[in-house]
Amino acid sequence: MDPLSSRAAASAGASPLPEPGPAAQPAPVLGLGHAVTLIVGVVVGAGIFKAPSLVAGMTGSAGWMFAAWLLGGAVSLVGALCYAELATAYPSAGGDYHFLRRAYGRPVSFLFGWSRFAVITTGSIALLAFVFGDYVQQVLPLAVGGRPVGSAVYAAAVIGVLWWVNARGIRAGAGAQRWLTVAEVGGLLLIVIGALALAGTGSAAALVPAAGAAGPSLAGFGMAMVFVLLTFGGWNEAAYISAELKDNRRNMVRALVASILLITTLYLLVIWAYWRGLGLQGMARSEAVAADLMRLAFGATGEKLMAVLVAVAAITSINATMIVGARTSYAVGRDWPALCRLALWDGRRGTPSTAMHLQNGLALMLVGLGAWSGGGFQSMVEFTAPVFWLFFLLAGLSLFVLRVREPQAERPFRVPLYPLLPMIFCATCAYMLWSSLGYVYSQRLGGFNAAWVGIAVLAAGAVLLLLLLRRAPRGVAVSP
Numbered sequence: 001m002d003p004l005s006s007r008a009a010a011s012a013g014a015s016p017l018p019e020p021g022p023a024a025q026p027a028p029v030l031g032l033g034h035a036v037t038l039i040v041g042v043v044v045g046a047g048i049f050k051a052p053s054l055v056a057g058m059t060g061s062a063g064w065m066f067a068a069w070l071l072g073g074a075v076s077l078v079g080a081l082c083y084a085e086l087a088t089a090y091p092s093a094g095g096d097y098h099f100l101r102r103a104y105g106r107p108v109s110f111l112f113g114w115s116r117f118a119v120i121t122t123g124s125i126a127l128l129a130f131v132f133g134d135y136v137q138q139v140l141p142l143a144v145g146g147r148p149v150g151s152a153v154y155a156a157a158v159i160g161v162l163w164w165v166n167a168r169g170i171r172a173g174a175g176a177q178r179w180l181t182v183a184e185v186g187g188l189l190l191i192v193i194g195a196l197a198l199a200g201t202g203s204a205a206a207l208v209p210a211a212g213a214a215g216p217s218l219a220g221f222g223m224a225m226v227f228v229l230l231t232f233g234g235w236n237e238a239a240y241i242s243a244e245l246k247d248n249r250r251n252m253v254r255a256l257v258a259s260i261l262l263i264t265t266l267y268l269l270v271i272w273a274y275w276r277g278l279g280l281q282g283m284a285r286s287e288a289v290a291a292d293l294m295r296l297a298f299g300a301t302g303e304k305l306m307a308v309l310v311a312v313a314a315i316t317s318i319n320a321t322m323i324v325g326a327r328t329s330y331a332v333g334r335d336w337p338a339l340c341r342l343a344l345w346d347g348r349r350g351t352p353s354t355a356m357h358l359q360n361g362l363a364l365m366l367v368g369l370g371a372w373s374g375g376g377f378q379s380m381v382e383f384t385a386p387v388f389w390l391f392f393l394l395a396g397l398s399l400f401v402l403r404v405r406e407p408q409a410e411r412p413f414r415v416p417l418y419p420l421l422p423m424i425f426c427a428t429c430a431y432m433l434w435s436s437l438g439y440v441y442s443q444r445l446g447g448f449n450a451a452w453v454g455i456a457v458l459a460a461g462a463v464l465l466l467l468l469l470r471r472a473p474r475g476v477a478v479s480p
Contacts, residue, residue, distance in 0.1 A: 024347030026243040034174045035255035037181040041320035047231035057284035058224035072228035073264030080256035087242040088412045094331025095239035103398035113332040114461035121325035123381035126366035129155035132314035135307040152371035163360040169349030180316040187309035194297030195273035240324040249412035329355035383453040385436040393429035
């Protein structure tokens with residue numbers, strides 16, 4: 001690396017990357033700030049612009065609504081503490097994959113890696129790209145022959161641009177993430193400013209008492225928590241940079257706790273802004289709660305600002321997901337000789353180059369499928385939610401398994417109040433698994449029950465697993 005590049009890396013808060021070599025591996029080059037912006041970027045997506053109206057309708061009163069969001073932050077913090085123990089005891093670019101590998105063996109972890117590559121990560125990138133495209137289309141309409149085509153075109157374009165940014169290296173991707181997260185947080189604060197502007201005019205809807213402000217039923221509050229926890233989802237992605245985080249023993253815990261506290265604070269401020277500007281009933285009736293508030297506060301300009309804000313949130317989540325997502329496939333490649341090409345690590349750029357190109361290429365193909373199917377692809381991705389929650393539950397349970405199986409392992413951080421807090425986290429994951437199963441069983445896709453989508457993904461992974469097991473030599477070592 002030339003001296004100029006080394007100085008640039010140091011000024012950006014990252015350590016110089018090692019030169020490429022035959023045994024290049026992840027190196028600790030990311031600082032605490034990088035980790036926080038990655039976590040915030042993954043978590044804060046389109047959910048905070050959609051879920052609040054659903055939660056308001058399900059809770060039925062302002063007190064219960066705020067309690068639901070506060071509880072969501074608390075549950076996320078409990079889960080983050082569990083992951084902090086796992087990620088500091090077993091730092092690896094594989095993240096959840098590595099924890100599952102050590103706790104349950106290669107077959108279970110492979111099915112997770114396959115599901116993450118086939119749908120969870122790549123599908124998330126594609127869906128977020130469509131969110132970006134939908135909102136940019138509102139600001140810059142694009143049509144061919146009178147037919148709007150901007151959504152798919154912009155979706156493909158944003159994947160292509162971010163693919164290029166992250167292919168330049170971890171410094172470029174993490175640097176872009178920092179600025180995108182700052183812009184995203186600034187946009188959320190703009191919503192709060194909009195509510196304050198309405199309050200200054202004396203026309204804040206929350207000043208009018210809401211009719212029927214009774215507390216929710218247990219089932220109603222439970223369903224509200226499903227949407228709240230989905231909006232908080234993604235903080236576990238921090239585990240995928242555990243091998244690349246400087247002073248991982250301390251910074252992983254700091255990054256997770258600081259990120260959850262920051263996100264919870266932002267969410268509560270935004271929920272307050274919606275409630276202050278629209279009132280509880282207005283929130284519940286709104287189809288686009290943030291856009292409605294911004295229109296009341298700033299007129300037509302506010303609607304345009306809202307479209308830009310959602311687009312920024314989407315692109316921030318896409319970039320963060322690209323960075324952490326490919327590291328699972330890299331870890332899979334280290335464990336399975338037949339997939340060894342996935343384990344190529346570019347030491348100079350600090351990226352799993354082959355895994356990243358494959359991931360982003362598939363996401364781009366899914367955008368094409370989405371444009372062709374007219375939304376069927378999006379439903380297919382949503383219907384695999386039970387697969388995600390199944391493996392999330394297994395990752396939580398792995399903390400118990402590894403404490404018993406590897407009691408001698410050094411654990412720089414231990415979950416406080418063990419086993420109570422891990423049990424709370426696992427119970428939450430089990431509830432989300434049950435809720436997502438109930439949802440998909442009630443839906444249909446192409447004439448079939450939607451539950452078959454998740455089963456098909458796992459079945460395809462099982463077939464591939466059998467083929468790999470037949471080819472794999474005995475005694476393959478566990479990846480570090």
